[in-house]
Amino acid sequence: MKPIRILIFFAAVASVLLGISLLVPPDGIRLTNDLYLRFFNPSAFLAQDTIQYADLSGLVSLSEITSDPESFRHSEIRIVTDTAVPVLSAEPTGESPREGMPVREEVPATREHTPDRIHEAGKNARPTLPENKEVVRILNVDSLQQSVRPLELTDEGRHLLFGFFETVDRVRLGERDQVRILHYGDSQIESDRMTSLIRHRFQEVFGGYGCGLVAAVPLYAGNPAFTARPYGDFRRFTVFGKRDAAVNHNAYGVLGCYTALPRPEQGELPALEYRFIKDRQASRFDRVKLYLHSYAESGRIIFRVNDHRSDTLHLAKGGFSILNYTPDTLVKKLFLQFDLEQGGRLYGISFESERGIQMDNIAMRGSSGLVFTRMDPKLLGDMVADLGVGLLILQFGGNVVPYINNGRYYYDTFTREIEYLKQVFPGVPMIVVGPSDMSVRENGRYVTHPKLVPVRNALRQAAMDSGLIFWDLFEAMGGYNSMPSFVHSDPPLARPDYIHFSYGGANFMAEMFYNALMLEYGKYKEGERLQAARLSMASAGETIANRQSPIANRQSPIANRQSPIASSQCQSPMPIANRQ
């Protein structure tokens, strides 16, 4: 057979295929709701080059890419509070500034604090505040302004956020013990993704350690700070996702899920074992808090630490309780035995430091953030009253993208959720983080889902109209068609589902978010400095002509705040510690 005949054969096949391609419409022939017959479109093929994946080179130069936020350690955390350039940062060991990074420089400081040499300190290390350190390394506000996707703030949002900054400063200075950030989100933040980096950065600068509030039995991998192993039938129930029809109440607690505590059987106490990963900031803690509900009027929980020490906390009554346990050693392994005659519910366990910042990763797999109104306000109030929440981050949207027809519906329903959260968390600033880019396949190429921007817009509008703060994760990533660039980058910043970040990608974006927050913190500090200068001038006899800084006389809305729901309903009994 001569090659020319093969050529003719291929030409014949190509001609027929071309004919078919002209017959099949560009969007395909619809067979069923979600099944289409598609075929190659010559014009689309020739126009393919118009699909450009986002260029990440500029972004990558701005931020560290690490799969583990604790993978590099800061030699020392230094903070300046009285300088012309007021933003705080921490200095990675031996790192030299790179082009495109926010400028970091050493500035002589008049007053500085070193909150915590967290990695060297042993158990019960507390923030120490020595004076007179010589130099400090800082982020430059101007550089951040140009390089970071900033937060979009309403006046109310800014006011509340500055209140949060005031609170964290008080925590840093030791004037307040603790403040907590709740990071709600969907599967994009599962396994502590994004949260871990933001928490790490906050804790480095403002003090604190521990992974915060977690579900008693995490979903699969759960939390990189520890592994959990149940002994007994500990079942997990969630307000999000597929709800169990047998659950006839809505008491889920702030995590949106609880773990059913089984009854003891034949003298065997059901137990949970936690093994904490060595040498991690997130796996160190001073105290364990249990938020639980007992069906019986009494009960006890046995805490066995590192296989030798055993302490028992007794419940004074049935219903909701908060147990507070303070081990006096570095915990590597914690074995909890539950002796609850009728069983109960465990709404969460917090592994936290007594002082500093706590940040909780609350990943609601498959959720669009429309579940808060389905949660029992009384229980929420009880927990919120104890937690001392200073900031709420709501990162949703991705799960609604494939199914939404109407952005307005999402706007309305999400607005309702916000209003509810405002009642539960009065005066707490809320940052809504929009969905990340996600791709659909179009002629074999990956492009931004057509519904993504409407969803982002709905969330942004809901946040703005409700006086909240918005951070546009989609634009921060690079906007249209940035997800394929994340997936194809080396190392990959996103997973091959073209939806979820890899650990590296999550940290990469979390660093950007943290920088955006720090940019606002810088503005807050600048305002504070100007205010101090004015006061100083006034005390020197100068007249300040009827000008008041918006920050002046501001009262932190978080300080001494009590949730109206919480104040009337919190009835936590005092647990009785009984060391054996």
Next chain:
Amino acid sequence: MPSLPDIFLYNPEKPLIFTQLYFWIFYFLVLVVYSVIYRERALRNAFLFAASLFFYWKTSGLFFLLLVFSTVSDYYLGNLIYRAKHRGWKKFGVFMSVFINLFMLSYFKYTYLFVDTINNLFNLNLEVVNHLALWSNQLTGTHFDITAIILPVGISFYTFQTISYTVDIYRGKVDPVRHILDFGFYVSFFPQLVAGPIVRASEFIPQLYKRYHLTREAFGYALFLILKGLFKKIFIGDYIAVNFIDRIFANPVEFSGFENLMALYGYSLQVYVDFSGYTDIATGVALLLGFRLPVNFNSPYKATSVANFWKRWHISLSSWLRDYLYIPLGGNRKGRIRTDVNLMITMLLGGLWHGASWQFMVWGGLNGIGIVVYKLWSKISPYEKSNHWLVRLWKIFLTFNFITFTRIWFRSESMEKANQLMQQVAHEFNAGIIPDVLWSYRLVFMVMALGYVTHWIPSKWKLSLLNGFIGTAVWVKVVITVLVVFIIYQAYSADLQPFIYFQF
């Protein structure tokens, strides 16, 4: 419309791979010229050499210079070995050839592994520097990145191919190629350049001097192979990878043990359809140009032992390792223990050839252990010589599951991920969600079932299908080709399977 530079310049986003339209346009144009010059043997070979270099340029950019270097050095070393009167010069020639090829392969493929291992062992912080790029930058003012070493496409294949050439000359099995262009054509022949099969000089070089000859049956066979390969690669392999397997291997801990297990079985199929599909296309494309490539796969999951598997899987590599590594090590001529040691060395290095990480060593090592253990077991097994269908079925089942088990390390990006997958299967199996998973990913599982069923059906059925296709009229072949392409396109353009959660 692609511009002229688009057509001729290297664009890493548009490599000439079999699954892209660009390749088929390229192939069509090659056929246009080929149909005019195919009778002129020297011109034909020179043209195919030039076309192959262009193919490699479009696929790998300036790395085609490496291919040229390999061609030139092995051509002259081959001549030196052949012409040298003294045995010492012959040895020197073959040593230089093996050294240069393995050095090139090691530099581009194993530098990172080597540096990481040294760093881990001695707690150092050495960094990789691309000295080739540095040298080029200093000498010619180029601006190559010196902080990264990129692995040139196909280097693992063509270095082994050229080693076989010089060693075969040394062993007197083959005479040197007469002209460097012919040799260049042998080294770079584009259908098998990127992913094999590894073609021996003794098999391929005689074809260089033969006239073009293709029967009607051979045409039908080549076309069948191409369509089969495209179907396996795109319809089965790519579809199940994108919509299921890749997601789970990216982060095993976020999925149940059942999903992890299904991803593992899926991967076992994917790696087969992907690789054998590519080989099928390569063989078909080469055959239409009049060149026969060796058989590389023979229903490997019908193997009854691990040793038998390696006689059916990537045959051109396993026979290369046998002839150029296992036998020179002593093969089975130096006692039982040495035989086993030689087997283990061959399998460990064979594992490392597949990729520069310790996971591949584990994979190779496990295969080696599988062969050695089976060798011992077969001596005492009462069923070894049984032909009962149940015994055969059990052996196939066991071998397939063992090979699938070893794929954990072949596929996992790190040891940690491999451990995670096993942990999930062992401790988080979550059988309660099986119906949900099967239903929600029904399309993926149907495609997987199709892949396995078509693999395991009797060979004679497949042969009947092949013969039936070959016997059809040309217009029927046109219709079938169009239909198959249309079906494949449905998988290629299908929407991504939405992300589904079964546990909250």
